[in-house]
Amino acid sequence: MTYENLWAKRTKYMKASEIRELLRWVAKGDVISFGGGMPDPKLFPKEEMAEIAKYVIIEKGEKALQYGPTQGVPDLVDELIKFMKKESLRVEGAESVIITSGSQQGLDILGRILIDPGDVVIVELPTYLAAINALKVYEPKFVGIPLDDQGMNTEVLEEKVKDLKNKGEKIKFIYTIPTCQNPTGLSMSMERRKHLLEIASKYDLLIVEDDPYSYFLYEPVKFKHLKAMDTEDRVVYMSTFSKILSPGLRLGWMAGNPEFIRKISIAKQSMDLCTSTLTQYIAAEALKRGVIERHIPKIKEAYKKKKDAMLSALEKYMPEGCSWVKPIGGMFIFTWTPDEIDTKQMLMKCIKQYKVAYVPGQAFHVDGSGKNSMRLNFTYPTIEQIEVGIQRIAQAIIEEIKKV
Numbered sequence: 001m002t003y004e005n006l007w008a009k010r011t012k013y014m015k016a017s018e019i020r021e022l023l024r025w026v027a028k029g030d031v032i033s034f035g036g037g038m039p040d041p042k043l044f045p046k047e048e049m050a051e052i053a054k055y056v057i058i059e060k061g062e063k064a065l066q067y068g069p070t071q072g073v074p075d076l077v078d079e080l081i082k083f084m085k086k087e088s089l090r091v092e093g094a095e096s097v098i099i100t101s102g103s104q105q106g107l108d109i110l111g112r113i114l115i116d117p118g119d120v121v122i123v124e125l126p127t128y129l130a131a132i133n134a135l136k137v138y139e140p141k142f143v144g145i146p147l148d149d150q151g152m153n154t155e156v157l158e159e160k161v162k163d164l165k166n167k168g169e170k171i172k173f174i175y176t177i178p179t180c181q182n183p184t185g186l187s188m189s190m191e192r193r194k195h196l197l198e199i200a201s202k203y204d205l206l207i208v209e210d211d212p213y214s215y216f217l218y219e220p221v222k223f224k225h226l227k228a229m230d231t232e233d234r235v236v237y238m239s240t241f242s243k244i245l246s247p248g249l250r251l252g253w254m255a256g257n258p259e260f261i262r263k264i265s266i267a268k269q270s271m272d273l274c275t276s277t278l279t280q281y282i283a284a285e286a287l288k289r290g291v292i293e294r295h296i297p298k299i300k301e302a303y304k305k306k307k308d309a310m311l312s313a314l315e316k317y318m319p320e321g322c323s324w325v326k327p328i329g330g331m332f333i334f335t336w337t338p339d340e341i342d343t344k345q346m347l348m349k350c351i352k353q354y355k356v357a358y359v360p361g362q363a364f365h366v367d368g369s370g371k372n373s374m375r376l377n378f379t380y381p382t383i384e385q386i387e388v389g390i391q392r393i394a395q396a397i398i399e400e401i402k403k404v
């Protein structure tokens, strides 16, 4: 059988995720992983989750083991509305929320319902690579807006938007991860957030706010969510249980205009009918019992130590010409090497010879830039592995510099 001739045209735009590909090496065990944004597995609240899982199956099994509504089981939606309210994320009611199978599904659905080939999607430069991969299949034109230490440069954004509008381009939405951005760890300042909303209002644009990381900041700072500042119903908010509890549950959620949510729900029906009812009931119970509220301070404390350990190791071992962001939360430290280094080329050597993995930065850049950058995850490895792993990467960089 030859499969080559069978593939639909759209498969041309499907690309294997650099993050997912790296998981193979992590599974081998002897490679220190700074790759995928995985939580510290030692911190999962296993006992409490086991108790909850048993309770849910025994006490709520008739519903929890059954199909559920596409928009999400009401218990979880209600709990999420309360959870979001504490963050000043007020939603009008259950019709404004949908539970997705990970927020990754939400990203794919956004592409399905919004993008026709040639439409413009504005993203940060760099941005989350699996968002790029999910949306790419729908053939948008990506326009990247650079970031600085205040997050997305909204001056540049306005210029780009004006230019695109003058050219008659159809801008479908602006995708942003305003707090502890993936991959850079940068956060958008309040001024920039205001400016972004002003631009969206002036040019009548939809904003997608992807927010997995704002729940565990390591510094005593607080940012308002774009959704909380939005007075015109033009922000769609999305988040996930993956980082604040467990990615194995595969639960994300979106909140926005009810008509918009309804469209998402219809698109979702043909993908999976509904998100796992079992894990939704488990998550609802975890929220009810305060498991997540108790878990967040624990991960904050542990991850801050790991982040500091990685920053110290970078300081200690990295050669001249390297620089990195000091994040206030999240899971990543984005690092630049000297210009002459291609981190994608260096990766295999790092994995095979030095037994350390990272995500090359280029995959996060819609314009193909970022060749000399890498994303380092600090939540999954142990503190000891962080020290050893950074020393190994530094050694590999030093050798590469000698070669050129």
Ligand code: PMP
Residues within 6 Å of the ligand: 037, 101, 102, 103, 104, 105, 128, 177, 182, 210, 211, 212, 239, 240, 241, 242, 247, 251, 252
């Ligand atoms: N968006 C961003 C910005 C992310 O960092 C991630 C996970 N790394 C996701 C979406 C997807 O998360 P999940 O599907 O596990 O909810």
Ligand code: G9A
Residues within 6 Å of the ligand: 017, 019, 020, 035, 036, 037, 038, 130, 182
């Ligand atoms: O395992 C994945 O693919 C999810 C991780 C996301 C990330 O590393 O940003």
